[in-house]
Amino acid sequence: MNxxxxxxxxxxxxxxxxxxxxxSYKQKLHLEHETIIAVARAVIQLIIVGYLLMAIFKVDNWIxxxxxxxxxxxxxxxxxxxxxxxxxxxxxxxWTGLMLSxxxxxxxxxxxxxxxxxxxxxxxxxxxxxxxxxxxxxxxxRSLKQQFNDQQAQVFERLALGGNLKQAxxxxxxxxxxxxxxxxxxxxxxxxxxxxxxxMSGLIMAGVSPISAIKYQIMVVFMLxxxxxxxxxxxxxxxxxxxxxxxxQLQLPEDKTIN
Amino acid sequence: MDLKVEKLGVSFEQVVFQNLNFDFNAGDWVTIVGKSGTxxxxxLKSLARLMDVTSGQIIFNGQDIQDLAIGTYRQKVSYAVQSxxxxxxxxxxxxxxxxxxxxxxxxxxxxQAGLRQMDLPVAYLDHPITELSGGQRQRxxxxxxxxxxxxxxxxxxxxxGLDAETKQLIWQxxxxxxxxxxxxxxxxxxxxxxxxxxxxxxxxxTEVKRxxx
Numbered sequence: 001m002n003x004x005x006x007x008x009x010x011x012x013x014x015x016x017x018x019x020x021x022x023x024s025y026k027q028k029l030h031l032e033h034e035t036i037i038a039v040a041r042a043v044i045q046l047i048i049v050g051y052l053l054m055a056i057f058k059v060d061n062w063i064x065x066x067x068x069x070x071x072x073x074x075x076x077x078x079x080x081x082x083x084x085x086x087x088x089x090x091x092x093x094x095w096t097g098l099m100l101s102x103x104x105x106x107x108x109x110x111x112x113x114x115x116x117x118x119x120x121x122x123x124x125x126x127x128x129x130x131x132x133x134x135x136x137x138x139x140x141x142r143s144l145k146q147q148f149n150d151q152q153a154q155v156f157e158r159l160a161l162g163g164n165l166k167q168a169x170x171x172x173x174x175x176x177x178x179x180x181x182x183x184x185x186x187x188x189x190x191x192x193x194x195x196x197x198x199x200m201s202g203l204i205m206a207g208v209s210p211i212s213a214i215k216y217q218i219m220v221v222f223m224l225x226x227x228x229x230x231x232x233x234x235x236x237x238x239x240x241x242x243x244x245x246x247x248x249q250l251q252l253p254e255d256k257t258i259n
Numbered sequence: 260m261d262l263k264v265e266k267l268g269v270s271f272e273q274v275v276f277q278n279l280n281f282d283f284n285a286g287d288w289v290t291i292v293g294k295s296g297t298x299x300x301x302x303l304k305s306l307a308r309l310m311d312v313t314s315g316q317i318i319f320n321g322q323d324i325q326d327l328a329i330g331t332y333r334q335k336v337s338y339a340v341q342s343x344x345x346x347x348x349x350x351x352x353x354x355x356x357x358x359x360x361x362x363x364x365x366x367x368x369x370x371q372a373g374l375r376q377m378d379l380p381v382a383y384l385d386h387p388i389t390e391l392s393g394g395q396r397q398r399x400x401x402x403x404x405x406x407x408x409x410x411x412x413x414x415x416x417x418x419x420g421l422d423a424e425t426k427q428l429i430w431q432x433x434x435x436x437x438x439x440x441x442x443x444x445x446x447x448x449x450x451x452x453x454x455x456x457x458x459x460x461x462x463x464x465t466e467v468k469r470x471x472x
Contacts, residue, residue, distance in 0.1 A: 154346035160309055161403055162334035162360045170346060247311060248329045 057120050065119040069126045073098045076134035084141035086253025088242035094137045097234035101133045101227040102126055108226070114219050125223070128199070132224045133231035136180035140235040143179040145253055147172045148243045155250050165244050173240040180232030184224050191221065260285045260320060260410040262306070262336070262443060267315035275301050276467055277314065283411070283443045291447040292454055293463025299447045300341075302463070303413045306445070307338035319411075334360060337409035341416045343400020345388040350374075350399050354384065357406045373402045376432050394425035401429055408436050414446040418453075426450070 005013075017039050024031040056064055077095035084090030106115070106125060115121045148155065151172065158168040191197055196204075199220055203213040245251045261284045268277035275298040283289060291299050304310040306317060308324055317324045324332055334357075345353050354370045371381040377398040391399065401417060412433070418426040430453075437444050448454060460470045 151346075153340075153344040156309070157340055157343065157346060157400075157403075158356065160307060160333060160338040160340065161356055162330045162332075162337070163356065164330050164360070167356075167360060245311075247308060249309060249311070 053120075053123065056123065060119055062117070065122055068119075068123055069102070072123070072126050073102055073130050076130040077137075080134040080137040080141070083138035084145075084239065087141055087145070087239050090141065090239070093235055093238045094134070094141075097137055097231040097238075098130050098133050100234055101230035102129045104230060105129050105223050105227045109219070109223065128220060129223060129227045132184060133227045135183065136228040136232045137235045139183070140176045140180040140232050141239060143176040144172065144236065144239055144243065147175060148240075148250070148252060152250055152252065159248060159250065165241055165248060168244070168248075168250075169240050173236045176236040176240070177232045180235065181225075181228050184228045188221050188225070191217070260443065262411050263318040264306075265316045265318065267302075267305070267317065268313050269298065269301050269305055269310070270313045276463070279315070279467055281461070281469060283445065285443065286441045287459060288437060288444045289446070289459045289461055289469075290453060290457035291445060291461045291463065292449070292457075293467075297463035299463050300415050303338060303415050303445065303447055306411070307333055307336055307413055309333075309338060330360060334407065335409055336411040336413065337404045338413040339401050339404045339415060339417050341419060342393070343397055343403075345391075345396055345399060348387060349384070350386050350388060350391070351384045353388070353399055353403055354406065357403055361407065369406060373406055377402055378428055394421050397421060398425065398429060401433070405432065405436055408440045408442060411443040411445070412437075414444065414448075416447050416449060418448070418450055 017035070020035055021032050023029070024035060052068075056068055074095065077091060077098050080094040080098070081091040084094065087093075106122070106129065109115045109125070110117060115125055148169075151170075154170065155168050155172075158170065187195070197217050197220065200213045200217040203216060204210055243251060243253075261282065263283070264279050264281045267279040269275040270277070279302070291302070293299050301310060305312045308317075308329060319327065319332065319336065324336075346356075347353060351370075354373065355365050358365045367384075370384060374381050374383055379395060379398060383395075383399075388396065388399075397417065404412060414433070418429060421429070433444065436442075446453070454460075458472050460472070462468055462470060
């Protein structure tokens with residue numbers, strides 16, 4: 001390992017946060033408070049997870065590994081749910097969607113021998129898959145809410161003409177799936193041209209040959225496309241029904257919070 | 260065909276209406292009048308099951324509508340909106356929908372016949388909905404309800420904001436259908452002409468009563 005940031009340098013690098021705080025203060029963005037909390041959370045969470053991972057890798061026990069994976073997925077689902085406030089079963093849908101996308105995607109990678117059943121491979125990959133799936137689910141939720149709100153007149157007309165829920169929703173859930181998957185597709189397009197993805201950069205900085213690093217990165221691309229695809233479809237199909245009550249009437253989340 | 264309303268009531272924070280009892284039979288054309296906010300539109304929507312009632316029952320051809328499949332019921336008891344916003348991209352998307360919900364093959368000739376009746380060119384099938392005028396939009400909107408003549412047609416102030424000519428045209432099309440089918444039409448209106456010519460009226464106010472002339 002030829003990267004090692006010593007604690008002194010890291011402390012000095014904190015000045016970078018000050019730049020962000022200064023901009024926020026000067027431009028009256030009122031982001032100072034949030035920035036400090038975000039930085040503090042990131043530092044504390046990463047320190048804990050660093051020691052935790054070290055312990056888990058040392059123990060190398062499959063039960064511990066699975067518990068850690070489940071813990072990551074649970075947290076991701078909890079975060080994904082936040083965009084879905086008011087959507088019925090937002091957490092349950094996010095959680096099952098993340099379980100599905102993570103284990104299907106990783107299952108394929110393990111079976112094909114791309115990654116090994118070792119905690120030091122399984123856990124980081126789980127984090128990447130679940131993290132991207134989480135973002136996708138959040139976007140799907142937001143898109144559904146936005147579209148049902150904007151198109152309530154059209155949805156109402158379709159219901160009045162005797163359409164079932166799927167017919168009444170029209171293109172809304174398809175558009176939501178697209179919204180969930182789009183950022184991954186967009187970012188993948190610029191890989192290597194604009195951005196050197198984090199995992200690949202990390203490997204190169206740690207001294208791994210760029211060719212090995214890109215192989216891993218290509219695997220990550222395949223993995224993320226599959227994961228965001230599965231979780232977006234799952235979330236969209238299950239969540240759009242929650243915008244209707246059992247009598248096939250449109251029920252927007254805003255109304256639910258009032259009632 | 261008949262539609263019966265028994266002790267019907269709807270309340271939100273306040274009572275909108277309560278204890279309504281009406282019997283509508285084949286061939287009835289009932290004009291519903293009253294000030295804004297008296298619950299006329301809520302009444303029509305609850306008949307189409309687009310809103311839930313707080314108390315009472317709605318009986319359609321002898322069956323409580325709660326026991327009927329919702330989609331099929333709404334195809335038979337068809338609610339026409341005040342100002343149709345239309346969905347999809349083209350007129351065709353809107354006129355295909357009644358066929359799709361009935362799981363029937365799309366009959367272009369029927370769609371074209373409908374457009375002609377509404378005095379719209381048949382080429383309008385592929386016309387983008389964003390390029391239609393308000394009057395044209397409403398004609399397409401109502402046509403969706405009429406392609407398969409419903410047993411009960413619920414009209415919720417469909418002529419509000421339309422020019423005299425369009426209004427006349429839409430009424431003629433609906434009246435022709437009504438005479439041919441002998442179905443039930445319930446029409447909420449603020450239109451002076453329509454109110455003047457009404458024979459069978461329901462007045463919404465502090466009291467709700469049906470008046471036959």
